[in-house]
Amino acid sequence: MSREEQIWITGLGTANPLGNDYATVAENLLKGKSGVGPISDLDLDEYACKIAGRFDPPPAPRGWTAEAFARLDKIHQLILWCTTGALVDAGYWDERANLRVGIVLGLGAEWPQAWERDGHRGGDWVLAPRGDEESLVRTVQTQLGLMGPATTVAAACASGNVALAQGRNWLKRGWVDICLAGACDMWVTPLALASFGRLRVLSRRNDEPTRASRPFDRGRDGFVMGEGGAMFVLERADRARRRSARAYAELAGHGGTSDAFNLVIPNADPGPAAKAVRMALGNARVNPDQIDYVNAHGTSTPVGDSCEAKVLHTVLGSSSSRVPVSSTKSMTGHLLSAAAAMEALVCMIALERQAVPPTINLDDPDPDCALCHVANESRAHPIRVAVSNSFGFGGNNTCVVFRKVA
DSSP: OOGGGOEEEEEEEEEBTTBSSHHHHHHHHHHTOOOEEEOOSSOOTTOSOOEEEOOOOOOOOTTOOHHHHHTSOHHHHHHHHHHHHHHHHHTOTTTGGGSBEEEEEEOSSHHHHHHHHHHHTTOOTTTSOOSOOOOHHHHHHHHHTOBSOEEEEOBTBTHHHHHHHHHHHHHHHTSOSEEEEEEEEOOOSHHHHHHHHHTTOBOOOTTOGGGTOOTTBTTOOOBOBBOEEEEEEEEEHHHHHHTTOOOSEEEEEEEEEEOOOOSSSOOSOOHHHHHHHHHHHHHHTOOGGGOOEEEOOOOSOHHHHHHHHHHHHHHHGGGGGTSEEEOTHHHHOBOGGGHHHHHHHHHHHHHHHTEEOOBTTOSSBOGGGOSEEOBSSOEEOOOSEEEEEEEEGGGEEEEEEEEOOO
């Protein structure tokens, strides 16, 4: 791929359990700080899991008064904070009305949350969904005054990677001048906690929340839910160079497969997920031995982690003992539809800081998950190519590749 055809990430906005700005998130990430704690605003006496990774409410973003912003639903606030922050960070806030700005938003909780709220009021939207509610992506597009295509994608835990891939494709096709792509989610609700609890996939370490998420550890007992999101400004490299823009990374490649094995259980056959990773590497023109860091999907479930280890062994071969791997869900919890976007941000931090963030709570590595783990403390390491896996419910297997911009 020529330098002019490259797609760069030149702006970002985030709110997540490690902070509401890039510098804070980077500092906490590399310190191995956990953002998981008790859930204090819900009555969870009868629930198996009472902990989650949550973020501090952000202040009103550019263009909003504190009073007007406070009247919005929390998920609406999150999306506005992330999208506005990304445009400001990229230097496009004042120019946005003169550009074709696309939005691809990964978001899984929008309608289930509306149905849950309605159900608590005695309504029946879940049985007869309403058609007169405007989608949040369309609302935010109007509020920001953006002119370009806008869509929501829901591919479970892979949503953020699908959004980045879609935004990259829009730019390559010339449909937009720049694109906002990423994902946001807030699903720490009674219904979600009950549903995942009944599936027995949530950790029950309620007495030690910061140690509950334990990807690849022999003592892992399930994932911890999280909330937050990250949105990114994507643009062609030639445009970014002309305006001397800062580049966090090149979005070098993506790949995806759907194995439709089971609605919630990972496929024990590593083939379909490995194919997604190989597709991403091929799309980026990267060989497995050129990978410098893998941000694993690593949810902290007994089955999921061992399945992903098989995928990485399949793709990396002998390099699996050399390429550093970590799961930052150990610090943030699992952001569900926003997980891939959060972990894309992690890869950008790793590329900029030339350091691999740790998998915290990895005290007794499971022999079934034998990889080159970076356990408990970050590690300085030269990183030019970073890979992020996100494997979602329903067999949504995705991988994205980021490259350091010289």
